[in-house]
Amino acid sequence: MSERVFNFSAGPSTLPLEVLEEAAREMTNYKGTGMSVMEMSHRGKPYIAIFEETKADLKRILNVPDTHEILFMPGGATLQFSAIPMNLIGKSGKADYAVTGNFSNVAMKEAKRYGEINIACTSEDKNHTYIPAQKDINLSKDASYFHYCSNNTIYGTEWKYVPETGNVPLVCDMSSNIMSMPVDVSKYGIIYAGVQKNMAPAGAAVVVIRKDLAGNEHPLTPKLMNYGVMIDSDSMQNTPPCYTIYMLGLVLKWIDRQGGLTAMAKLKAERSKYLYDVLDSSKMFAGCAEKEARSDMNVTFRTKSEELDALFIKEAKSAGFDTLKGHRAVGGMRASIYNAMPIEGTKKLAAFMREFEARNL
Amino acid sequence: MSERVFNFSAGPSTLPLEVLEEAAREMTNYKGTGMSVMEMSHRGKPYIAIFEETKADLKRILNVPDTHEILFMPGGATLQFSAIPMNLIGKSGKADYAVTGNFSNVAMKEAKRYGEINIACTSEDKNHTYIPAQKDINLSKDASYFHYCSNNTIYGTEWKYVPETGNVPLVCDMSSNIMSMPVDVSKYGIIYAGVQKNMAPAGAAVVVIRKDLAGNEHPLTPKLMNYGVMIDSDSMQNTPPCYTIYMLGLVLKWIDRQGGLTAMAKLKAERSKYLYDVLDSSKMFAGCAEKEARSDMNVTFRTKSEELDALFIKEAKSAGFDTLKGHRAVGGMRASIYNAMPIEGTKKLAAFMREFEARNL
Numbered sequence: 035m036s037e038r039v040f041n042f043s044a045g046p047s048t049l050p051l052e053v054l055e056e057a058a059r060e061m062t063n064y065k066g067t068g069m070s071v072m073e074m075s076h077r078g079k080p081y082i083a084i085f086e087e088t089k090a091d092l093k094r095i096l097n098v099p100d101t102h103e104i105l106f107m108p109g110g111a112t113l114q115f116s117a118i119p120m121n122l123i124g125k126s127g128k129a130d131y132a133v134t135g136n137f138s139n140v141a142m143k144e145a146k147r148y149g150e151i152n153i154a155c156t157s158e159d160k161n162h163t164y165i166p167a168q169k170d171i172n173l174s175k176d177a178s179y180f181h182y183c184s185n186n187t188i189y190g191t192e193w194k195y196v197p198e199t200g201n202v203p204l205v206c207d208m209s210s211n212i213m214s215m216p217v218d219v220s221k222y223g224i225i226y227a228g229v230q231k232n233m234a235p236a237g238a239a240v241v242v243i244r245k246d247l248a249g250n251e252h253p254l255t256p257k258l259m260n261y262g263v264m265i266d267s268d269s270m271q272n273t274p275p276c277y278t279i280y281m282l283g284l285v286l287k288w289i290d291r292q293g294g295l296t297a298m299a300k301l302k303a304e305r306s307k308y309l310y311d312v313l314d315s316s317k318m319f320a321g322c323a324e325k326e327a328r329s330d331m332n333v334t335f336r337t338k339s340e341e342l343d344a345l346f347i348k349e350a351k352s353a354g355f356d357t358l359k360g361h362r363a364v365g366g367m368r369a370s371i372y373n374a375m376p377i378e379g380t381k382k383l384a385a386f387m388r389e390f391e392a393r394n395l
Numbered sequence: 396m397s398e399r400v401f402n403f404s405a406g407p408s409t410l411p412l413e414v415l416e417e418a419a420r421e422m423t424n425y426k427g428t429g430m431s432v433m434e435m436s437h438r439g440k441p442y443i444a445i446f447e448e449t450k451a452d453l454k455r456i457l458n459v460p461d462t463h464e465i466l467f468m469p470g471g472a473t474l475q476f477s478a479i480p481m482n483l484i485g486k487s488g489k490a491d492y493a494v495t496g497n498f499s500n501v502a503m504k505e506a507k508r509y510g511e512i513n514i515a516c517t518s519e520d521k522n523h524t525y526i527p528a529q530k531d532i533n534l535s536k537d538a539s540y541f542h543y544c545s546n547n548t549i550y551g552t553e554w555k556y557v558p559e560t561g562n563v564p565l566v567c568d569m570s571s572n573i574m575s576m577p578v579d580v581s582k583y584g585i586i587y588a589g590v591q592k593n594m595a596p597a598g599a600a601v602v603v604i605r606k607d608l609a610g611n612e613h614p615l616t617p618k619l620m621n622y623g624v625m626i627d628s629d630s631m632q633n634t635p636p637c638y639t640i641y642m643l644g645l646v647l648k649w650i651d652r653q654g655g656l657t658a659m660a661k662l663k664a665e666r667s668k669y670l671y672d673v674l675d676s677s678k679m680f681a682g683c684a685e686k687e688a689r690s691d692m693n694v695t696f697r698t699k700s701e702e703l704d705a706l707f708i709k710e711a712k713s714a715g716f717d718t719l720k721g722h723r724a725v726g727g728m729r730a731s732i733y734n735a736m737p738i739e740g741t742k743k744l745a746a747f748m749r750e751f752e753a754r755n756l
Contacts, residue, residue, distance in 0.1 A: 039429030043436040046637055054423045054431050061419035062412060068400030068717065070415050072596035072642070075404040075718055108470035108598070109619050112633035116617030144618055230634055235433035237469070237598045237636030254615050256477030257505055258470050272473035273591055275598030275636065276407055281433070356429065357436055 040379040043357040044187050044332060044370040045210065045231040053284045053374075071280045076273050085274075088283035095286055095294055096212075098219050098242055105241040106269040106279055108258060110228035111209045114239055115141040117259040118181065118205055118224065119148035121251045125178035130154040130202065132171065134193075135162045135186030136363060137207060145181070148252065154180065161364070162189040165327040168198060179203045179223055185211035187231075188361040190334030190368060191327040196221055203247060211331050212240070213289060214373055215299035223247050231331075232372045234282040238275040289373070298373055305371050306330040308384040318342075318391040322364055336366025343367060346390055355383050401740040404718040405548050405693060405731040406571065406592040414645045414735075432641045437634050446635075449644035456647055456655055457573075459580050459603055466602040467630040467640055469619060471589035472570045475600055476502040478620040479542065479566055479585065480509035482612040486539040491515040491563065493532065495554075496523045496547030497724060498568060506542070509613065515541065522725070523550040526688040532558060540564045540584055546572035548592075549722040551695030551729060552688040557582055564608060572692050573601070574650060575734055576660035584608050592692075593733045595643040599636040650734070659734055666732050667691040669745040679703075679752040683725055697727025704728060707751055716744050 041048040064071050067080050074081040089104055098104060107113065118141075123129050127149045131142040133156040145151050152174045155166040173180065180199040185192045187210040196218070197204065203223025212227040219225060224243045230236035241261070248261040257263050263271055289298060310328060313321040313335055322334035337343050343366050347358050360366040371380055402409040425432045428441050435442040450465055459465060468474065479502075484490050488510045492503040494517040506512050513535045516527035534541065541560040546553045548571040557579070558565065564584025573588040580586060585604045591597035602622070609622040618624055624632055650659060671689060674682040674696055683695035698704050704727050708719050721727040732741055 037424050037427070037429055041430045041434055043434065043439070046434055046437060046634065048434050049431065051423060054433070058419040058422035061422070062415045063398050066398070068398055068715070069402045070410065072415070073402055073404065073407055073409050076407060076597070078404070078718060108474060110469070110633050113469060113617060113619045116619065120615075120617070147615065228634065230637075235638045236437070236634045237639055252615070254481075254508065254613070256474060256481070256617070256620065258474045258477070259617065272471050273407065273589065273597045275639075276591075277596045277638075278598055278636075354429070357439060 039356040042369045046236045048374045050288045050374045091286040107239045114226045115144040119145040120255040123149035126176040130177040130180040132182035136188045138183040164324040179205045181205045183207040190323045190329045190332040192329035216295040237278045302330045308380040309333045312387045333369040400717040403730045409735045411649045411735045452647040468600045475587045476505040480506040481616040484510035487537040491538040491541040493543035497549045499544035525685040540566045542566045544568040551684045551690045551693040553690035577656045598639045663691045669741040670694045694730040
């Protein structure tokens, strides 16, 4: 335990230690079954129980209404970048995309291959340091859906409001802030997320879809990417990523023990405050994102020089703060502080930053 | 250890105990990194080292020539059922499929959505109890590829020869017998396999592709299913299923310690012989597949009544032989005995079968 580092990786990212310890304990013999969860038939009773409980816990914790279905799908968020237009864009042949960072841009480009895309808003003019206001979103009249990414991992910005799109279904990539706060799921047509940030090890996506949106897919949609097929087979069209789902189940129990999403939201604000307080008072460190748009999941910042950035990252690593290098699109540093990052992690990093500043200013 | 059962699940299936123990030991701190492999950035040095070593080990053990590339892809074999026609069928718009069981049938049906399919041979007339001979394969003149499944998990049959298809690229689903014997990879255009039987926990597919076959995909092919894109990005187009690949790496090291694929082939024959010797001499148990086509990975058998089958399965479970129920398409019993099944497992099951027969005949 004492040898663990504080891991600020943007994803895959830190998981609760007690979850990892539980997984290790159960690795060769899950609850007396005489086998690992990894070895279980996905059609057998022990695994079905894990699957059903995980799905029920997710439904309860995320407060998913009965109008929506929860799917576990392969390939992370990226495969959904294709699945969403393949399933939804047929309605009018058009969709609206908000481009506020790397992944929303990649999603938009992928969607272009399947229909006509209107860029409803973009923050590209200022290297994605801000989130456009509702009044600056140009909706088309007949979009099949509106797509946005609620937290921009690379740039460190987060939408502080849910876009208003009238009757156009809202589709949201929540990969990097799902389960970090309560969400009104009923407002969304689709919420999806790669699991490898706030939920589980990499290798799956959670898709929460309003059921009436399924069934209009392009005829060439691969079966495993067809929302209707996946709803009908309860995500068991083929062997699902069983162990990833089991790990998600353990993480959900851990979220319950912390007090659910209300507690997560409180911790999220508390966790990031330590770092933003440093940035707001520092003469050396500056945040990369505009203050009103700053993410509580990914804190991006820099010093005045690349050399000092590099020194900071190196010394931080030696002091037990790992994977702080920023993405090349932004430079500087990035502290990804998802649900599983202990408060102690950002508190100590903040102290280290102040101490580094005192030594190097 | 003593509490482990012999797990005859068809997949996900038993893994080497020492691999599971190693994974458990490294769960919270991988080789002094202070984090779990599950928590590592897929772009960081520690994970890249795991990834590269796993790929290199797979290339060496499976003896993959430089003409071919190894890809780790999401979604198991089922997503490849779509990816293969989307990437390859464009050449002539046609493909040949051998239908010798459930999965080759599902693959064929999925391919039909992307082009014209010729069923080159089928064993459906005898409920897939045999494998057609070369002379009974009707190849089309201009197929873009020929697809077959080398081992039929549900029916318990295995191709004992590699079909001869001339210049038509051979595409083989080896999900349930990959790594169980040496294979001449150069004969194949594509070998692919869901990892959850002989390689790792569920959640990925290994695709070994002759590089010149990439680049002719249908324009609507999702980016993550595009072989050219995946080759160019070395399977890192997005966050790969990192932990599954790590587990595959541990399994490959284990295969090395056993003596590689030559040793696996020897163990495979030895393992199944215990069970087939019982079937060949029993007055109660009969194999479901024709003798010449019997699989060394999935042994299907039955008694004379469903009641006796049920009694056998129940008593076997109590005796520590788990998941022996046959698939509903065949009935009876199925013992899936992949690489990780200890010889002791089939030896003891054989003894149990004889003892059961003596008690119940």
